Amino acid sequence: MPPETETLTPAPAHDVLDESLAPELDARVLEDPPSGPGRGRTALLAVAAVVLIGLNLRAGIASASSLYHDLKLFLGYGPLVAAALPAIPVACFAIAGGATAWLTARLGLERAIGLALVLLTAGLALRSVPAEGMLLAGTVVSMSGLAVCNVAMPSFIREHYAHRTSGMTAAYTVTMSLGATTASAVAVPVAASLGSPTLGLGVWAALAALALAAFAPLALRSRRRAVADPAHHVSPWSLLRTRRGVLVTALFGVQALLVYTIMGWLPSILVSRGMDPAMGGLMLGLLQLVSMGAVAGVLALAARPGLLRPAFLLTASAALLGAVTLVAFPGWSILVPVVLMGLGFGVFPLVMVVISRSGSTASETTALSTLAQSLGYLLATVGPFGIGLLHDAIGDWTVPLCTLVGIAVVQLVLSYRLGAEPGAPQRVLPAPAGARA
Numbered sequence: 001m002p003p004e005t006e007t008l009t010p011a012p013a014h015d016v017l018d019e020s021l022a023p024e025l026d027a028r029v030l031e032d033p034p035s036g037p038g039r040g041r042t043a044l045l046a047v048a049a050v051v052l053i054g055l056n057l058r059a060g061i062a063s064a065s066s067l068y069h070d071l072k073l074f075l076g077y078g079p080l081v082a083a084a085l086p087a088i089p090v091a092c093f094a095i096a097g098g099a100t101a102w103l104t105a106r107l108g109l110e111r112a113i114g115l116a117l118v119l120l121t122a123g124l125a126l127r128s129v130p131a132e133g134m135l136l137a138g139t140v141v142s143m144s145g146l147a148v149c150n151v152a153m154p155s156f157i158r159e160h161y162a163h164r165t166s167g168m169t170a171a172y173t174v175t176m177s178l179g180a181t182t183a184s185a186v187a188v189p190v191a192a193s194l195g196s197p198t199l200g201l202g203v204w205a206a207l208a209a210l211a212l213a214a215f216a217p218l219a220l221r222s223r224r225r226a227v228a229d230p231a232h233h234v235s236p237w238s239l240l241r242t243r244r245g246v247l248v249t250a251l252f253g254v255q256a257l258l259v260y261t262i263m264g265w266l267p268s269i270l271v272s273r274g275m276d277p278a279m280g281g282l283m284l285g286l287l288q289l290v291s292m293g294a295v296a297g298v299l300a301l302a303a304r305p306g307l308l309r310p311a312f313l314l315t316a317s318a319a320l321l322g323a324v325t326l327v328a329f330p331g332w333s334i335l336v337p338v339v340l341m342g343l344g345f346g347v348f349p350l351v352m353v354v355i356s357r358s359g360s361t362a363s364e365t366t367a368l369s370t371l372a373q374s375l376g377y378l379l380a381t382v383g384p385f386g387i388g389l390l391h392d393a394i395g396d397w398t399v400p401l402c403t404l405v406g407i408a409v410v411q412l413v414l415s416y417r418l419g420a421e422p423g424a425p426q427r428v429l430p431a432p433a434g435a436r437a
Contacts, residue, residue, distance in 0.1 A: 046160060046218060050168060052211035053117070053149055054175030056204075059183040060124055060142055061089050062288065063204055065264050066187040066281030069271045070197040077132045083388030085139060086264025087381050090256065092143035093150060094377035098370070100151040109159065113152050114212070114219030119145030121208040128202020135198065142208075151373070177292040179207075185285030188278040236371035245371060248354060251414040252372040253379030255347040258319060258407055261383035262287070262341055269397050273330060283338050290342025298346040302353050309419030312350055316415040319344025320408040327401035344408075347415060354418060383407075 064071075065086065072082055104112040123142025126134055153172065161168040183204065191200020239245030266287065267280035275283075294315065301311040322340030329336075355369050387400045394400075 045214060047168075047171075049211065049215040049218060050153070050157065050172050051175050052207075052214050053113075053153060054172040055179035056120060056208050056211050057146060057150060057153075057176045058180035058288075059204055059207060060120070060146060061260075061263065062180040062284065063183040063187040064127075064139070064201060066184050066267050066277070066284055067191055067197045067200055068264070069268050069277050069280070070188070070191065071135070071201075074197050075130065075132050075135065077135075079389065079392035081132060081136065083385050083392065084136070086260065086384035086388065088136075088139045089143040089146070090260045090377050090384060091381045092140065092147040093256075094374055094381065096144035096147035098374040100148050101370075103148065104152060108222050109152060109156055110215075110219045110222035113149060113156060114215055116145040116148035116152070117208060117212040117215055120149070121145075121205050121212050124205035124208055125202055128199050128205070130196065130198045135201075138201075173295065174292065177288055177295070181285045181288040181292070183285075184288055185282050188281045192278075236367040236374070239368055239371050244354075244358060245368060247414065247418045248351065248358070248368060249372045249375050251347070251411065251418050252351050252376035254407060254411045254414060255351060256376055256380035257383035258323075258404065258411060259345055259348065260380055261387050261404060264384040265387060265391075265400075266338075269326075269401075270334060272397060275334070283334055286335075287338045287342040287345075290339050291345035294343045294346035295349050299349055299353065302350055308350070308353070309416065312347065312415035312419035313412070315344055315346035315350065316408070316412040319347065320405070320412055323401065323405045323408045327398060327405060347411065350415075351418075 068082070068085060071077075071085075100112065103115070107115065120142050123138045123140070123145060126138030126141060129135075129138070157168045157172060187200055190203060191197045194200055194203065240249070263284065266284050267277065270280040270283055271277050298311045298315055301314075302308045318340045322337045322342075322344055325340065326337040351372070355365065355372060358365055358368050387403065390400045390403065391397055
């Protein structure tokens, strides 16, 4: 049966989330220090922690992507491990990220983030051990910590910077992209200087340790407060019976599949065509750099009345053209598909804009975000893993890239449909039984 039509009742403006798209995790908050120098130091420490955590959120993924070719030669692992490595981060986003609400309900928001940073630091350090098992275990541990941070940090920003959410979210997002760009570009040279690709992975534990050192005082200072009223809880699964819930979840999953497949395999694709591994990493870094500008541009466009659909079509079309040029014109300058796909990464923030405008209450918005991210990332896991296995079975990148072109077409269609959804904040719960046609 088709999804039920949701009740599209405009929401009060004060009830709609803006940038905070993760579950509201209210078990603990920071204990406010008395006014004076201590309060100022705490505020500065919190800002530093947000920036350092942002730098870490994609560095561990991007650095590994640039080194997958060298790691396979160095450790000699088979095609199954090669396909699994780029898929593990996305699987962790779906599983560990989905468990964040449970974790924070028991530890509190700040201490859950602190534990996540411990896992991230330990896992990245574990990847420096030159053994296939340690590489896999370290990736699972570090990406699980990263997944918790990925979900919990928007709530941390909203909790502690309620009047500066836009500025702190912008700083957090920019540093996340900056970390990915830098890690992609320097991973291969750093590994070469250390004489080992596994050491080149492990060195990023130092950046995670800095974030942990900055955040630890905040986590230790946190205290308990009342948990939110469970009567206001909205089940994410109920939103699968609504048109918007299905569209948002489907588009989130498809865009994540494309993004993490490209991030995971682009350097390997370029190396297979004769490019130097270091240059392949630089191209991935350039893609991340272009995506930074794309995010700012499409968000400015989407903020204008009636321009959400054009913003969706612009970014989804760029992703499709990037995939086509990569497969159909391999002799072209690689800069063409890299720039186009970087622009195509702008679909992600637009989906987040739609989520932030959905729901008449914060609980409804939270439920939609939880649904989209848990099921979406689970769907996206198929991309890096399946494309890797397909390439190994065929021995060529043409068919896998043609598959990505087909997925990019699906993304374009979904973007067109979702872009037509009402632009004002809307209630997303299924219509009551008596209100159905």
